[in-house]
Structure formats: C-alpha cells, structure tokens
Amino acid sequence: MARTPGSRTAGGPPKRSESAGDRPPRDRRPRSRERDSDGAGEGEFVEKLVGINRVAKVVKGGRRFGFAALVIVGDRKGRVGHGSGKAREVPEAIRKATEQARRALVRIPLREGRTLHHDIVGHFGAGRVVLRAASPGTGIIAGGPMRAIFEALGVQDVVAKSIGTSNPHNMIKATFQALTHSVSPRSVAQRRGKKVSEILGKGTAAAAEARE
Numbered sequence: 001m002a003r004t005p006g007s008r009t010a011g012g013p014p015k016r017s018e019s020a021g022d023r024p025p026r027d028r029r030p031r032s033r034e035r036d037s038d039g040a041g042e043g044e045f046v047e048k049l050v051g052i053n054r055v056a057k058v059v060k061g062g063r064r065f066g067f068a069a070l071v072i073v074g075d076r077k078g079r080v081g082h083g084s085g086k087a088r089e090v091p092e093a094i095r096k097a098t099e100q101a102r103r104a105l106v107r108i109p110l111r112e113g114r115t116l117h118h119d120i121v122g123h124f125g126a127g128r129v130v131l132r133a134a135s136p137g138t139g140i141i142a143g144g145p146m147r148a149i150f151e152a153l154g155v156q157d158v159v160a161k162s163i164g165t166s167n168p169h170n171m172i173k174a175t176f177q178a179l180t181h182s183v184s185p186r187s188v189a190q191r192r193g194k195k196v197s198e199i200l201g202k203g204t205a206a207a208a209e210a211r212e
Contacts, residue, residue: 047098048072048148051168052090053107069093072145073101074152078113080179081105082149082172106176109184114156117185122178127170131178132159145172153179 050070056063065105067090081104085096111117116133129146134157140150142160145168150158162171189196 007063045073045075046103046152047101048074050145050148050151050172051093052093055211067093070145070172071097072099072148072152073098074149074154076152076154077109078110078154079092079105080149080153082176084169104199105178108153108179108182109187110155111154113154115158116182118156118182120178120182122174122176122181123164124173124177125167125170126165127162127167127174128164129171129178130163131175132163133157134159144168146175149175149179198209 010189048071050072052070053068055066055068057066058064066086066088068084068086069090070082070084070092072080072082081101083097083100083102085098085100087091087096088095109117111133114136115138116120119130119132122129122131125187132140136157138157138159140147140155140158140160142150142158144162144166146160146162149172150160160175162174164170164174185199189199192199
C-alpha cells in the first residue's frame with residue numbers, strides 16, 4: 001500500500017512534506033556577465049560578454065540553430081583584446097571567443113594609468129569613433145561595446161562617441177584601431193632620438209614624466 005507523505009512509518013515520527021514556505025528563497029537577481037578568468041589567476045583578467053547572436057540554418061529536417069558570441073578580455077592594467085566565436089551551444093561559443101580574445105591582447109599606453117594620452121579618431125568599415133582624454137573625475141562616458149573595452153582596459157576617465165554604425169563588431173574594431181594608434185610622449189621621444197622636454201617643452205615634459 002502506498003504511503004502518503006503524512007503517514008506514520010514504523011519506528012519513527014511521521015514524515016512531513018516540505019511546503020513552499022519552508023524552502024529557502026531563490027535568488028532571482030540577474031547573473032553578472034563579468035567574471036574573472038579561471039586559468040590566469042584570480043582577478044588578473046576580466047571577461048565581458050558584449051553580445052550573443054542566434055542564427056538559424058534551414059535544413060531538410062527543420063531549422064538548425066547556432067550562436068555567435070562577442071567577448072572583451074582585459075587585465076585593467078593597459079592590456080585588452082576582443083574575440084568572436086561560433087558554436088551550436090552558447091557556452092562553447094563564449095569559450096571560443098574568450099580564447100581568441102586572449103590571443104589578441106594588445107598593450108595600450110595610458111596617462112597616469114587612468115586616461116588616454118591624446119584624442120584619437122578610429123575607423124573600420126562603416127564604424128567611426130572619437131576618443132578624447134579627460135580630466136580626473138570625469139568617468140567613462142561611453143556606451144555599448146566601447147564602455148566594455150574601457151572597463152577591461154582599466155581606463156577611468158574618457159569621453160567617447162560613436163558617429164558611425166551601431167554594429168558592435170565594427171564599433172569594437174574601430175575602437176581598437178584608434179587605441180592602437182595611441183602613443184605616449186616618451187615613445188615618440190625615443191623614436192625620434194630626442195628628449196621628452198624637446199618634444200613637449202620643459203614645463204609640460206616634467207609634468208608628463210611625473211604622470212608616467
């Protein structure tokens with residue numbers, strides 16, 4: 001004979017069914033898409049998922065779905081990279097994009113470790129972005145994929161504007177094209193065989209060297 005949840009068993013107290021009020025409350029907060037990478041030490045790299053695109057291929061038996069992920073990886077200390085991956089499942093697409101982003105890390109010179117050295121304009125396809133250095137306390141004034149790049153790079157003060165396409169792939173590649181053309185006064189002086197003071201002037205050079 002089947003026993004009900006409230007029936008008494010031999011040699012023990014009656015069993016109580018777990019009601020909805022006894023269960024611990026579920027955490028319904030959305031999971032963050034920012035995480036530290038597993039294989040690079042705690043807190044060394046940060047991964048930011050910019051977007052996931054689902055595509056469908058019509059085959060004889062129906063539709064076959066696939067996913068494309070776009071990921072930004074950086075150490076918040078001047079290195080950043082981007083990558084994209086495609087797979088049948090979302091986790092596999094993110095893994096491929098993360099591996100590609102780690103292989104494509106580039107180092108960007110930063111002034112005082114918080115902003116760019118100068119204003120830059122970047123182009124890629126229909127994407128066009130304008131990046132401007134900012135004073136302390138400005139924060140990251142940028143939206144969409146550009147904000148993810150600056151946060152992963154470690155920039156604290158910058159003003160950025162996209163005046164081209166809103167396609168995230170072109171926006172990211174235009175931003176990286178601009179960042180790779182960023183140079184510091186010290187690198188320019190070394191390349192030209194001069195001192196920083198000869199490039200910027202004595203007063204400005206002393207302030208630049210103190211910031212670096």
